Structures are given as C-alpha cells and as structure tokens.
Amino acid sequence: MDAYARGDAAAFQVLYDRWRDRLFGYLARVFDPATAEELFQTLWMRIHGARGGYDRARAVAPWLFAIAANLRREEWRRRSRRPEELRPDVMPAGSTGSVEDSALAAERDRAVRSALAALPETQREVIELHRFEHLSFPEIAEALGEGVEAVKSRAFRGYKALRTMLMEIQP
Amino acid sequence: MTCEEAKRQMMDELGHASTPALAAHVQSCRACAADCADLQSGFAALGPATLHRAPPFVAEAVRKRILANLAPRAKLIRELPFDGLLSILFGTAAAFASLLLLHSRGLLAGMGPLRLAAGAVVWAGVFILAFWTLLRRWDEDPQLGHLVLGALAAAGLFLAGNHFLPLPAVVQWCATRLGAGLGPLFFAMGTVYAAIPLLLFATSASRRWHLRPRRVLIAGGFFFMLVAPAIFLQCAYFTAGALLAWLLGAVAGSLAASGAGYWLGTRANA
Numbered sequence: 083m084d085a086y087a088r089g090d091a092a093a094f095q096v097l098y099d100r101w102r103d104r105l106f107g108y109l110a111r112v113f114d115p116a117t118a119e120e121l122f123q124t125l126w127m128r129i130h131g132a133r134g135g136y137d138r139a140r141a142v143a144p145w146l147f148a149i150a151a152n153l154r155r156e157e158w159r160r161r162s163r164r165p166e167e168l169r170p171d172v173m174p175a176g177s178t179g180s181v182e183d184s185a186l187a188a189e190r191d192r193a194v195r196s197a198l199a200a201l202p203e204t205q206r207e208v209i210e211l212h213r214f215e216h217l218s219f220p221e222i223a224e225a226l227g228e229g230v231e232a233v234k235s236r237a238f239r240g241y242k243a244l245r246t247m248l249m250e251i252q253p
Numbered sequence: 254m255t256c257e258e259a260k261r262q263m264m265d266e267l268g269h270a271s272t273p274a275l276a277a278h279v280q281s282c283r284a285c286a287a288d289c290a291d292l293q294s295g296f297a298a299l300g301p302a303t304l305h306r307a308p309p310f311v312a313e314a315v316r317k318r319i320l321a322n323l324a325p326r327a328k329l330i331r332e333l334p335f336d337g338l339l340s341i342l343f344g345t346a347a348a349f350a351s352l353l354l355l356h357s358r359g360l361l362a363g364m365g366p367l368r369l370a371a372g373a374v375v376w377a378g379v380f381i382l383a384f385w386t387l388l389r390r391w392d393e394d395p396q397l398g399h400l401v402l403g404a405l406a407a408a409g410l411f412l413a414g415n416h417f418l419p420l421p422a423v424v425q426w427c428a429t430r431l432g433a434g435l436g437p438l439f440f441a442m443g444t445v446y447a448a449i450p451l452l453l454f455a456t457s458a459s460r461r462w463h464l465r466p467r468r469v470l471i472a473g474g475f476f477f478m479l480v481a482p483a484i485f486l487q488c489a490y491f492t493a494g495a496l497l498a499w500l501l502g503a504v505a506g507s508l509a510a511s512g513a514g515y516w517l518g519t520r521a522n523a
Contacts, residue, residue, distance in 0.1 A: 091323045098319070102312055107305030119311045126315045130322065194299055212267075213299050219264065234264045238292065241267070245295030 083142045087133040098126075101146055104215060108150050111210060112199070113157065125153050143217055144224035151207055151225055158203055197247040205240035208233050254278040259285045267296050314396075336388040344381030347405075348373060351380075351483065354416050360487050369486070376482035383475055399461075400468060403454040404475035410450035411480050420446050420499070421487055435491065436498040443484070443502020448510040451476050455514020460521050473511035477503055 085093035105125060110118040128149050136145060198206055211217045211225060219237070223230040254262070259278045263285075266275060271289075279286045307315075352373055355361050361369065387401040424438045431438075455469050480503055488496040 089323055091320055094319060094323060095316070098316060102307050102315075103305060106307035106312075107303075110305045111303075115308075119308060122307055122311060123315055126319065130319050190300060191303055198299075209299075213296065231261075234261060237267075238260065238264060238288075241295035242288075242291045243295075245291045245298060248295070248298040 083133075083136055083145075084138050087136045087138075097142075101142075102126075105146065105150055108147070108210065108215060109154065111195075111214070112154070112206075117157070121153055121157060125150055128153065140224070141221060143215070144221040147211060147215065147217065147221075147225040148227070151211075154207070155203075193248065197244050200247060201240055201243060205236045205243070208236045209240045209244070212237055256282060256285055260288065263289050263292055267292060336385060339388055340381050340385035343384040344379075345377050347380040347384070348377035351376065351412055352486075354412055355483065355486060358416055358419055360415075360419055360421070363490060364486065372482050372486040376486075379478045379482060383479060386475075396468065397471070400458060400472040401475055403458050404451075404472045404479060407450040407454040407472075407476050408479035410453070411446060411476075412483060414446060414450065415483065415487075419487075421491070435495050439491075439495045439498040440502040440505070443499040444506040444509070445502075447477070447480065447503040447506025448513075451507055451510035452514050452517075455511050456517045456521075459515045459518020461518075469511045469515045470508075473507040477507045 083093070083097060086097050102122075106118065106122050109121045109125070113121065129146065132149060198209070201209065207226065208222055211222045212219070217225065219230050219234050222228075222237075223233045226233065254274055254277075256278075259275060259282070262272070262275045266272065271279070279289050352361070383401055383405055387398055387405070420439075420442050424435060424442050427433060427438050427442070428435055451473060455472065458472065459469060481500060484499050484503060485496065488499065
C-alpha cells in the first residue's frame with residue numbers, strides 16, 4: 083500500500099488483485115448488480131484519490147473498508163431520500179461458486195440475505211465486516227470511526243437478532 | 254470473571270474455541286450460557302460467505318483507469334489535446350457525411366443557405382460533443398463510452414432508414430391516403446422512426462451492461478440530440494407545427510425506446 087501510495091503501478095496491481103473481489107462482495111451483498119458495479123468503480127477511484135493520505139501505521143483492511151463503508155452509507159442516504167429505493171436489494175448479485183448449483187444453498191442464501199436486510203444498517207455493517215470480511219472488532223471500529231465497545235455491542239445485538247430471525251425462517 | 258467481562262470475551266472469541274476462563278463462567282452462569290448459545294448459533298447460521306467476484310469487464314476497466322493515471326507521461330504529450338482534435342475531425346466528417354446523405358435524397362432541396370448553415374453547424378457541434386465524450390471517457394468510463402457509441406450507431410441507423418424511406422415522404426403519402434393531419438402524422442412517424450433504431454441498441458446495451466435506467470436515458474438523450482438537426486433540416490417545406498410535432502415524436506420515441514430497451518434487456522438477463 084505504501085508503494086502504491088508513492089505511485090508504484092506494480093504495487094497497485096498486487097493490492098487490487100488482493101482486495102477487489104472482497105470489496106465488490108461488500109457492495110454486492112446489499113445492492114443490485116448494476117448499483118454494485120457503479121459503486122465499485124467509484125470506490126476504487128476514491129481509494130486511488132485518497133492513497134496519498136494513507137497512514138503507513140494503519141492496517142490496510144480498515145483503511146479500505148472505511149472508504150467502502152462511507153460509500154455504502156452515502157448510497158443509503160441517497161436512497162433514504164427516495165423511499166421507494168430504501169429497501170435493501172436482496173437478490174443475489176453477481177455471486178459465483180459451487181453453492182449456486184444447489185437449490186438448498188440458494189434458499190439458505192436468500193434467507194440469510196433477507197435476515198441481514200432486516201437488521202438496522204448500523205448492526206448489519208458491523209456483522210458483515212466481522213463475519214464475512216473477517217475484520218477484528220478493533221479493525222471494524224477503526225473502519226467505521228466508532229469505539230470498540232460500541233461496535234461489539236452492535237454485533238452482540240445483531241447476532242442475537244439474526245439467530246431469532248434465521249430460526250424462524252429455517253426452524 | 255463478571256458477566257460484563259464474559260460478554261466482551263464472548264464477542265472476541267466468537268467463531269473460535271472458548272478460553273477456559275470463559276467456559277468456566279458460562280458453565281456457572283445461566284444468563285451468559287444463553288447469550289453464548291444465541292451468539293454462537295447466530296454466527297453459525299450465517300453460513301459461509303458467498304463468494305462475489307467483480308465482473309471482469311468492470312474490474313479491468315477500473316484497473317486500466319488507475320494504471321493510466323499512474324503511468325508517467327511526458328508533459329508535452331499529456332497536454333496535447335488529442336481527444337479534442339480527433340473529436341473535431343470525426344464530428345465534422347460525420348456531420349458532412351450526414352448532410353451528404355440527406356442531399357443525395359433531395360431532402361435538403363429548397364432550403365435557404367442560412368438555415369442550411371445553421372443546421373450544419375449545430376449538427377457538427379453535436380457530433381463533436383458525442384465524439385469528444387466517446388474519446389475522452391472511453392478509458393475512464395467504458396460503459397458511458399459504449400452508450401455514446403450506441404447512440405451514434407442508432408443515429409446512423411435512423412439516417413439510413415430515413416434515406417431509404419424518407420419520413421416527410423411517408424407522412425405526405427399517409428396524409429393523402431388517410432386524410433389525417435400533418436401534425437399527428439409527423440408525431441406518430443417521428444416516434445416510430447426514433448424508437449426502432451434506439452430500441453435495438455438500448456436492449457442489447459442493457460443486456461450486456463446491467464445498466465441503471467438513467468444511463469439508458471443518457472444514450473436516449475445523445476440519440477435525440479444527434480437526430481434533431483436532421484429533423485430540423487428536412488422541415489424546410491413544412492410549418493413550424495410540423496417541425497415541432499416531429500421533434501416531439503422523436504423525444505417520445507427516444508424515451509419509449511430507452512425504457513422499453515432497458516426493460517427488455519433486464520428481463521432477458523433475469
């Protein structure tokens with residue numbers, strides 16, 4: 083990241099190949115494919131524009147996800163001005179993998195998406211960063227600009243709510 | 254260990270084996286045991302993360318765009334307005350070819366030189382704008398580049414259709430046979446002539462690009478701007494009402510074809 087920030091194209095390629103699918107997944111999990119693709123392009127342009135301000139003392143993951151989380155929040159705010167778009171997109175978005183072949187897996191995936199979509203955004207973003215992006219709570223707190231205890235508390239409530247919802251959907 | 258400490262520890266150890274201290278507390282505290290079970294099952298219920306891959310064409314477009322930005326270029330080359338010069342060249346050539354196409358069919362006959370010059374200048378300006386957007390944004394935003402290219406192609410198709418079956422002649426034929434007014438006929442035929450080429454393009458573009466509706470409308474807007482001078486130039490013999498009806502018909506056709514193309518393309522993808 084440091085080399086990329088100094089303008090090294092090869093370092094950018096390494097960083098991009100490592101993070102692009104994870105960052106796309108972070109967007110595609112809640113938005114429809116077209117929106118996710120558009121936001122993905124905007125996200126990388128923002129990362130590129132902000133690279134000069136990267137602090138080498140910070141880990142890369144929270145820095146990248148901080149930009150991604152801000153972008154997602156902006157999209158939510160934009161949608162909140164248009165109530166008809168407020169509902170999260172729960173259709174599968176550009177996902178690939180062997181689980182797609184299984185109807186059962188697809189049904190489970192839909193149930194998980196619906197349950198996640200039903201959570202408040204503040205809880206959902208913490209759960210996604212923790213469960214799917216494997217960020218630690220201090221890293222999530224750094225990415226979201228919140229305190230570690232506040233983030234843990236949101237995750238606690240979110241996981242408990244998910245458990246209830248998923249038990250209802252898949253008894 | 255207190256319950257508060259246990260709760261914090263539970264979160265830190267979520268998805269991993271419990272440490273002996275936490276396990277001992279959970280065994281002796283019913284409330285924490287329930288919380289722990291809820292958390293573990295909520296965590297496990299989410300299952301493995303679905304793997305998402307950025308679509309290759311989008312991923313490569315972003316890569317190219319950033320690499321192009323990182324590439325060291327000589328200042329002189331970077332500052333030369335190649336895009337602008339090429340746009341002027343292509344735009345002027347396209348406008349000249351389009352005028353020639355109309356002229357070869359006698360569709361510019363009887364037109365005053367001032368009107369002809371004004372139409373030609375505006376038309377060249379619109380073509381230059383379209384080519385400039387195409388060349389300037391191709392690397393940075395290939396989707397927009399393809400949309401403008403599609404709008405240019407649709408405008409070409411419109412001109413070709415109008416060349417083989419000139420709209421004013423069709424309107425006059427219909428007016429004679431059906432006795433309908435020129436205004437409604439110009440509107441109806443204008444809608445059809447604009448909608449057909451744009452529909453072909455909008456459907457295939459929506460299918461290929463997973464476009465957002467407003468992006469299809471951008472293409473529709475470019476298409477209308479490109480065909481509007483052709484409409485203006487062909488209406489020398491007709492009243493201002495007929496010109497307005499044709500222009501409105503072209504707007505309606507562009508909007509309808511953009512919407513229908515988006516719907517058809519999206520549906521085909523689904």
